[in-house]
Amino acid sequence: MNTTSKTSIYKGITPAALIAVIVMPMVLPSTTLATEILIFALAALGCNLLLGYTGLLSFGQGIFFGGGAYAASLSMIHLNFGLLSALLCAMIVGALLAALVGALAIRRTGIYFVMLTLAFSQMAYFLAYTLSDWTGGDNGLLDVPRPALEIFGIQLADLTSSQAFYGFVAALFMLIFIFARRVIHSPFGSTLVAIRENEGRASAIGFSTSHFKLLAFVISGAITGIAGALYAMLLNFAPLSNIELMMSENILIMTIIGGTGSLLGSLLGAGTIVMLGDILSSIWPRWMIILGIALIAVVLFMPAGLWGGIESLMKRFRESKTSEPDPKLQQEAKS
Amino acid sequence: MNDYILETQNLGLRYGAFAALGSVDLKIRKGTIHTVIGPNGAGKTTLFHCLTGERTPSSGSIRFAGKDLTRQPPHKRVATGMSRSFQITSLFQNLSVRENLRLAAQGRDGLAALAFWYSDSQRQQHLQKADEILERVKLTALANTCAGDLSHGQQRVLEVGMSLCGDPELLLLDEPTSGMGIDDIPIMTDLISELGKQHTVMLIEHNMRLVMSISDQITVMHQGNILVEGEPDQVRGDERVKKAYLGESGS
Ligand SMILES: Nc1ncnc2c1ncn2[C@@H]1O[C@H](COP(=O)(O)OP(=O)(O)O)[C@@H](O)[C@H]1O
Ligand SMILES: [Mg+2]
Numbered sequence: 001m002n003t004t005s006k007t008s009i010y011k012g013i014t015p016a017a018l019i020a021v022i023v024m025p026m027v028l029p030s031t032t033l034a035t036e037i038l039i040f041a042l043a044a045l046g047c048n049l050l051l052g053y054t055g056l057l058s059f060g061q062g063i064f065f066g067g068g069a070y071a072a073s074l075s076m077i078h079l080n081f082g083l084l085s086a087l088l089c090a091m092i093v094g095a096l097l098a099a100l101v102g103a104l105a106i107r108r109t110g111i112y113f114v115m116l117t118l119a120f121s122q123m124a125y126f127l128a129y130t131l132s133d134w135t136g137g138d139n140g141l142l143d144v145p146r147p148a149l150e151i152f153g154i155q156l157a158d159l160t161s162s163q164a165f166y167g168f169v170a171a172l173f174m175l176i177f178i179f180a181r182r183v184i185h186s187p188f189g190s191t192l193v194a195i196r197e198n199e200g201r202a203s204a205i206g207f208s209t210s211h212f213k214l215l216a217f218v219i220s221g222a223i224t225g226i227a228g229a230l231y232a233m234l235l236n237f238a239p240l241s242n243i244e245l246m247m248s249e250n251i252l253i254m255t256i257i258g259g260t261g262s263l264l265g266s267l268l269g270a271g272t273i274v275m276l277g278d279i280l281s282s283i284w285p286r287w288m289i290i291l292g293i294a295l296i297a298v299v300l301f302m303p304a305g306l307w308g309g310i311e312s313l314m315k316r317f318r319e320s321k322t323s324e325p326d327p328k329l330q331q332e333a334k335s
Numbered sequence: 336m337n338d339y340i341l342e343t344q345n346l347g348l349r350y351g352a353f354a355a356l357g358s359v360d361l362k363i364r365k366g367t368i369h370t371v372i373g374p375n376g377a378g379k380t381t382l383f384h385c386l387t388g389e390r391t392p393s394s395g396s397i398r399f400a401g402k403d404l405t406r407q408p409p410h411k412r413v414a415t416g417m418s419r420s421f422q423i424t425s426l427f428q429n430l431s432v433r434e435n436l437r438l439a440a441q442g443r444d445g446l447a448a449l450a451f452w453y454s455d456s457q458r459q460q461h462l463q464k465a466d467e468i469l470e471r472v473k474l475t476a477l478a479n480t481c482a483g484d485l486s487h488g489q490q491r492v493l494e495v496g497m498s499l500c501g502d503p504e505l506l507l508l509d510e511p512t513s514g515m516g517i518d519d520i521p522i523m524t525d526l527i528s529e530l531g532k533q534h535t536v537m538l539i540e541h542n543m544r545l546v547m548s549i550s551d552q553i554t555v556m557h558q559g560n561i562l563v564e565g566e567p568d569q570v571r572g573d574e575r576v577k578k579a580y581l582g583e584s585g586s
Contacts, residue, residue, distance in 0.1 A: 206442030
């Protein structure tokens with residue numbers, strides 16, 4: 001009998017993510033590239049909570065990403081916010097924007113929900129474009145600082161070097177990764193899965209599904225806002241493209257290619273897309289065509305994404321070694 | 336003392352100009368198995384939807400355990416002690432049987448399940464509830480199987496089992512034997528009569544043998560209204576009931 005030995009959130013894919021985070025800067029051509037991967041992995045993580053675990057396809061992720069980038073940048077430039085307070089500010093703005101978008105969008109389901117998030121995305125872009133006094137409009141917001149890591153005025157680390165900044169982003173990534181696993185394996189997270197599986201039944205057994213979807217949005221927005229803030233700090237610049245529909249699409253593509261329903265998939269998806277972009281864009285300016293083909297291939301042949309593909313490979317490998325597969329192990333390897 | 340757990344007054348529901356439910360005064364006595372029967376299109380499912388909150392009635396009221404819940408949404412009715420199963424099996428197909436039941440137990444918590452900062456296995460009571468129901472519906476051996484991999488009969492049993500997890504006072508079962516093979520029906524019959532000892536059960540059912548053997552009270556519906564009400568023996572011999580059913584097969 002299974003005495004519900006739920007996977008600890010510190011085991012399984014958490015050490016796997018930790019190893020990836022440690023190895024990445026060693027094997028990748030630049031630390032900046034590795035930092036960018038982690039930042040987009042955070043955005044994909046936030047997206048995955050909605051798409052993979054709640055079943056909500058949101059085109060609003062760019063709003064939270066761009067909103068977080070602007071919030072952190074503006075608070076550092078105009079209010080002299082430090083690193084952590086700027087990130088906190090981005091997190092809150094991301095959460096609030098997500099609460100706003102979520103509250104209205106979840107009044108509808110299916111394609112109407114998707115259309116609403118699309119409409120919000122367009123609105124946010126034009127708003128950012130129009131408010132060019134604040135956002136720099138088309139030119140983007142220049143001279144975004146990257147303050148040192150301080151707690152109560154005591155400087156802990158100078159993040160000017162790309163290595164130091166990577167270290168900081170990596171630590172934050174691991175924290176949020178573990179947090180996201182906690183969320184998924186909580187009463188709240190299991191209810192999200194129930195909503196994804198069968199919303200009518202979830203409601204019939206007592207869950208007010210709209211409250212759950214809204215909180216999923218808020219958590220997703222908070223994480224995505226932090227990612228946006230880190231991206232602005234990495235580039236020392238907050239481009240308008242942060243809040244474009246294209247950004248939402250990219251985040252969605254990373255999430256889907258990596259594999260919905262697994263947090264490690266989000267890291268894999270972000271890594272794949274960011275690296276493909278980095279390598280291919282220097283060789284061939286029309287590299288997005290390849291991205292399109294890759295997306296089609298994954299959706300058609302690997303519905304569980306790259307991570308799902310790796311999982312089933314590992315499963316086959318394990319089965320060929322031990323003739324008797326352990327269904328419990330397979331279940332726990334997930335999420 | 337009012338020993339009716341559920342009372343409706345003039346309950347009606349119109350689809351446009353068509354009254355699927357005319358004016359229904361239904362009273363369900365605490366601790367009984369009360370079955371609603373009637374020919375196809377009589378309005379049984381419509382009545383059921385009004386009771387569970389899936390549909391808002393166009394007229395009349397519903398009182399449950401002394402409270403008016405005519406306009407309460409479905410998820411709020413669970414916390415008041417009402418629980419339902421579906422005529423068309425509605426499970427979490429990709430989750431294990433135990434997780435289906437655990438979630439259903441967690442549903443009784445309502446918004447307290449928004450907690451995202453601790454592990455769901457910390458809420459031992461939900462796991463215990465799930466295991467208790469597994470025993471009761473005799474699915475313990477299949478606890479870790481995907482709900483979607485169960486046979487149809489087993490899915491029907493799980494469907495009823497899920498409605499038990501919220502510790503309901505009143506169980507609303509919509510055709511629990513729907514689509515079940517002849518061999519599985521006795522399992523369901525036993526299960527329901529077993530449930531009747533601990534809960535009040537309102538049942539919609541087509542299988543006459545089952546209805547007659549386990550019901551304490553039977554309400555016969557016809558064209559959106561109550562035609563006859565009484566104990567199984569009274570209903571069995573009633574001419575109006577025969578005519579209503581004959582009318583159906585004649586048309
Ligand atoms: N959504 C709907 N729109 C219009 N008419 C409906 C709808 N649902 C049910 N009806 C009609 O209401 C009547 C009662 O249906 P129903 O309650 O499903 O009957 P029963 O469950 O007793 O077979 C039927 O004539 C049916 O055609
Ligand atoms: Mg019906």
